[in-house]
Amino acid sequence: MREAPDAIAFKGLGQIFKTDSGSVEALRDVNFAVKRHEFVAVLGPSGCGKSTLLRCIAGLLAPTSGSVDVFGLPVTEPRDDIGIVFQKPTLLPWANVEDNVVFPIKHKTGKVNHEHRASAREMLKMVGLEGFEKRMPAELSGGMQQRVGIARALLLNPDILLMDEPFSALDALTREEMGFELLRIWQASPKTVLFITHSINEAVLLADRVLVMTGRPGSVLCDLQVPIERPRSIETTSSKVMHDFSGQLRSLLLKRAA
Amino acid sequence: MTSLDSFAASFSSARPKMRALMARLPAGRLRLVLLPALTFLAILVVWELATRVFHIPSYVLPAPSRIAGGFDSIPFGRWVEHVWATLRVALMGYAISIAIALPIAIGLTKSETLSACLYPLLVVIQSTPVVAIAPIIIVVLGAEDAPRVVITCLIAFFPLVVSTTTGLMATPPELVELSRSLRAPIHREFTQIRIPYAIPYIFSALKISITLSVIGAVVAEFVAAEKGIGYYIQFSTSLFKLPEAWAGLGILMVMSLGLFQLVALTQKIFFPWSLPK
Ligand SMILES: Nc1ncnc2c1ncn2[C@@H]1O[C@H](COP(=O)(O)OP(=O)(O)O)[C@@H](O)[C@H]1O
Ligand SMILES: [Mg+2]
Numbered sequence: 001m002r003e004a005p006d007a008i009a010f011k012g013l014g015q016i017f018k019t020d021s022g023s024v025e026a027l028r029d030v031n032f033a034v035k036r037h038e039f040v041a042v043l044g045p046s047g048c049g050k051s052t053l054l055r056c057i058a059g060l061l062a063p064t065s066g067s068v069d070v071f072g073l074p075v076t077e078p079r080d081d082i083g084i085v086f087q088k089p090t091l092l093p094w095a096n097v098e099d100n101v102v103f104p105i106k107h108k109t110g111k112v113n114h115e116h117r118a119s120a121r122e123m124l125k126m127v128g129l130e131g132f133e134k135r136m137p138a139e140l141s142g143g144m145q146q147r148v149g150i151a152r153a154l155l156l157n158p159d160i161l162l163m164d165e166p167f168s169a170l171d172a173l174t175r176e177e178m179g180f181e182l183l184r185i186w187q188a189s190p191k192t193v194l195f196i197t198h199s200i201n202e203a204v205l206l207a208d209r210v211l212v213m214t215g216r217p218g219s220v221l222c223d224l225q226v227p228i229e230r231p232r233s234i235e236t237t238s239s240k241v242m243h244d245f246s247g248q249l250r251s252l253l254l255k256r257a258a
Numbered sequence: 259m260t261s262l263d264s265f266a267a268s269f270s271s272a273r274p275k276m277r278a279l280m281a282r283l284p285a286g287r288l289r290l291v292l293l294p295a296l297t298f299l300a301i302l303v304v305w306e307l308a309t310r311v312f313h314i315p316s317y318v319l320p321a322p323s324r325i326a327g328g329f330d331s332i333p334f335g336r337w338v339e340h341v342w343a344t345l346r347v348a349l350m351g352y353a354i355s356i357a358i359a360l361p362i363a364i365g366l367t368k369s370e371t372l373s374a375c376l377y378p379l380l381v382v383i384q385s386t387p388v389v390a391i392a393p394i395i396i397v398v399l400g401a402e403d404a405p406r407v408v409i410t411c412l413i414a415f416f417p418l419v420v421s422t423t424t425g426l427m428a429t430p431p432e433l434v435e436l437s438r439s440l441r442a443p444i445h446r447e448f449t450q451i452r453i454p455y456a457i458p459y460i461f462s463a464l465k466i467s468i469t470l471s472v473i474g475a476v477v478a479e480f481v482a483a484e485k486g487i488g489y490y491i492q493f494s495t496s497l498f499k500l501p502e503a504w505a506g507l508g509i510l511m512v513m514s515l516g517l518f519q520l521v522a523l524t525q526k527i528f529f530p531w532s533l534p535k
Contacts, residue, residue, distance in 0.1 A: 058439050078439040090432040094454050094531045107450055108440045136531065 005072030006033040007160055007192040008057055012066035014217075015052050026052045028217035029066070036159070037190045041203035043253065044213030050196045053218075054162045057194065058082055070160065083153035085163040089145035091137040091152075097124065098133040101151045116155075123151040126185060143174040150185070160192045168198060176237075179205055183232060200249050204242055205232060212252050222252060320501040328505030331494075341509060343486035347403055347475040348517075351410025352468055358411065359418035359463075363456075364448060366419070367426040384416045388474070392481045401482055409481075410474030414467040421463030425456025458532040461525045468517045472510065487513070 015027040026049040034040045044050050055061035056068050059078035067074045070082070091100045101120040102112045121133060127147040137145055146166060153161060167175040179202055186193060197203050203210045204226055212221045228241055236242055302322050308314065309321040316324050329337070362380075366373045392409050399405035429452045437447045453460075479488030487506050494502035525532060 055435075058435075060435055060438055078441050082439070084436065084439060086432040086436075088430070088432065090430045090436070092433075092451075092454065094457075094529070103450075104436070104440055107437060107442045107446055110446070138531070 004036065005069070007036045007038070007071060008034040008194065009069040009072075010053075010066070011069065013053075013056060013063045013068055014065035015049065015056065015061070016064045025217040027063075028219050030219050032211060032220050032223060034192055034194060036192055038209065039186060039193045039195065039207045040209045040211060041195045041197055041207035042211045042213060043197060043200065043203050043249065044218060045215050045253075046198070048213045048215050049218035050213065051164055054084070054164050054194065054196065057160070058084055058162060080156060081159040083156065083158035083161045085146075085149050085153045085161065085166045087165040087168055089137070089142075089149035091145055091148055093137055096134050096136055097129065097140070097148050100137065100148055101155055104152060104155055120151070120155060123154050124148075126154070126188065127151045128181065141174070142170050143178055146170065146178065147181070150182070154185075154189070157189075158191065160194070163193065163195045165196050165198065167202065175199075175202070180234075182206065187231065200246050200253070201237070201242075204228070204246050204249065205237060210249060212249065224249070317498055317500045320504055324501040325504040325508065328499070328501035328503075331499070331502045331505070337509070340485060340487050340490050340506075341513065343483070344472070344475045344479065344488060344510075345513065347406045347410055347478065347486070348468075348471040348513075350403065350407045351414055351474055352471040354407060355411045355415035355418055355467060355471070356464070359415045359422055362419050363422035363426055366423045367452070380416065380419060383412065386412075388412045389477055392477055396478070396482045406475060406478035406483070409478040410471050413474035413477070414470045417466045417470070418460075418463045421459045421466075422456055425459025426452045428459065429455040457525075457529050458534075461521070461529070461532065464521050464525075465518055468521050469514045472514045472517065476510065 010030045010032050013027060013030040014025070017024045017026055030053065042050055042053065052061065056063050057070065057075060059075045059082075062076075069075070070079060092103060095103065098117065098120050099106075101123055102116050105116050106112045121130075124130060124133060127150050129144060129147050129151065132140070132144070137148070140148070146169075149166070167178045170178060183206060195203070195206060207226055210224050210226060212224070213219065214221045224245075227245060228236060228239070305319075306321050306323060309316075309319055309324075314321075320328070362376065366376060388409060391412075392405075395408055396405045399408060426448075433451050433455075434447065437451055475486065476488035476491075479486040480492055483489040487510050491503045491506040491510075494500070494506065
């Protein structure tokens with residue numbers, strides 16, 4: 001029997017953007033793989049091509065060289081089994097919370113039925129927003145809006161969740177709270193997660209593995225297993241092993257910057 | 259202390275008094291209606307007194323009471339006919355402008371080629387003085403409503419195109435990516451994302467264009483018409499009946515204001531989320 005394919009596999013991926021003012025090499029020879037149900041965080045300076053990486057997986061952007069495979073097949077167009085959470089929640093301001101969560105189905109098929117609405121409510125319950133179904137986005141805090149964004153991405157029960165700095169627009173406290181929420185959700189319904197972040201602590205707390213990227217053109221500088229047991233909790237954040245590992249990552253990032 | 263300083267000082271000492279006065283007025287919506295109404299009334303009173311005290315001839319500035327008399331110069335039924343003639347052209351021009359502007363805006367958003375072809379043309383149309391081509395249009399299209407509607411469109415549609423295009427482009431790129439990642443049909447990107455996102459922009463253009471439509475209809479009547487408020491104003495001035503002309507102007511203002519409020523109300527009722535907080 002063959003081994004199950006990796007959820008995501010980058011094979012010598014490169015991306016060069018042609019613009020009016022010349023070309024920008026955003027990514028060069030990116031190679032790494034993410035196993036099914038693995039939680040991988042990507043750390044890197046801004047502009048190093050992290051969002052570009054996600055777009056390639058999502059099938060929104062065709063790589064200029066190399067390829068990305070998802071479950072063993074090269075990505076040529078967007079797939080149904082991938083959910084995306086953006087940096088900003090980008091909800092529809094004219095639709096209530098529930099309508100925002102069912103939006104992907106409505107947008108894809110043109111209609112929604114009772115079952116879809118029921119599963120939207122289920123998702124909202126999972127992200128801790130029970131009772132907020134009929135609220136409008138403007139009535140919610142930034143953290144709650146991002147929870148809606150997560151529920152929306154989870155609605156189609158994707159195997160892969162791509163998260164592009166999902167908590168970076170939130171205040172520090174809400175951000176930490178959302179991190180634990182995400183861990184809880186991930187444990188309740190295991191998924192392959194590729195999580196982009198600027199925060200070393202966030203990466204270490206959440207991920208199984210942390211990839212550190214080089215500056216532009218971006219490629220993988222190092223790929224480290226996080227040596228911290230699960231389940232992780234508030235205590236983990238103050239543990240020595242977390243402190244040491246974060247320190248190691250910090251010096252890697254700073255050395256690269258120097 | 260300079261006189262400017264003392265002026266500022268007297269002003270700032272007057273401020274608390276003003277605020278106390280304001281506080282005694284009814285709060286909220288009523289104040290919003292009451293204050294402008296009182297201001298308007300005050301202007302009318304000053305206007306009336308000024309024309310009497312300074313004996314201003316009515317062809318220079320008729321008193322409000324004379325203007326009110328101007329409304330009696332023709333029977334009510336004739337007023338209705340004039341109002342309807344102008345209103346009909348303005349509304350038809352407005353509706354056609356919207357029907358033209360929306361597809362053009364979608365085209366400009368979606369295709370760079372189309373945008374490159376059309377945009378210069380739109381700018382040329384916009385920079386042509388409509389008043390100057392109005393007589394030509396009337397000659398070409400005859401004396402019925404058609405030329406007047408075309409003139410109205412020429413004035414009203416440009417802000418609609420520009421503002422709608424801006425709105426369609428202002429959609430967060432994440433939502434457009436979400437749409438693409440779902441492989442949704444392209445028309446839904448517009449009906450479910452871009453157009454609703456453009457609603458605030460569309461309505462600000464709709465508000466500008468409705469008043470421009472009235473202007474367009476009046477300009478067309480100035481050139482050639484035998485009915486309409488614009489026609490009536492021109493006819494009255496040609497006979498030096500200035501109070502009557504002012505009465506016509508008053509009706510036009512009420513018409514413009516009413517239509518504007520109607521558009522604003524539509525937005526408030528159907529798209530309350532699109533209003534600034
Ligand atoms: N569509 C595009 N056209 C041209 N350049 C782009 C485009 N998308 C991204 N880039 C460039 O590629 C680089 C990487 O961008 P991005 O992936 O957004 O970085 P990150 O998410 O790590 O901050 C940046 O320099 C950016 O300017
Ligand atoms: Mg980014």
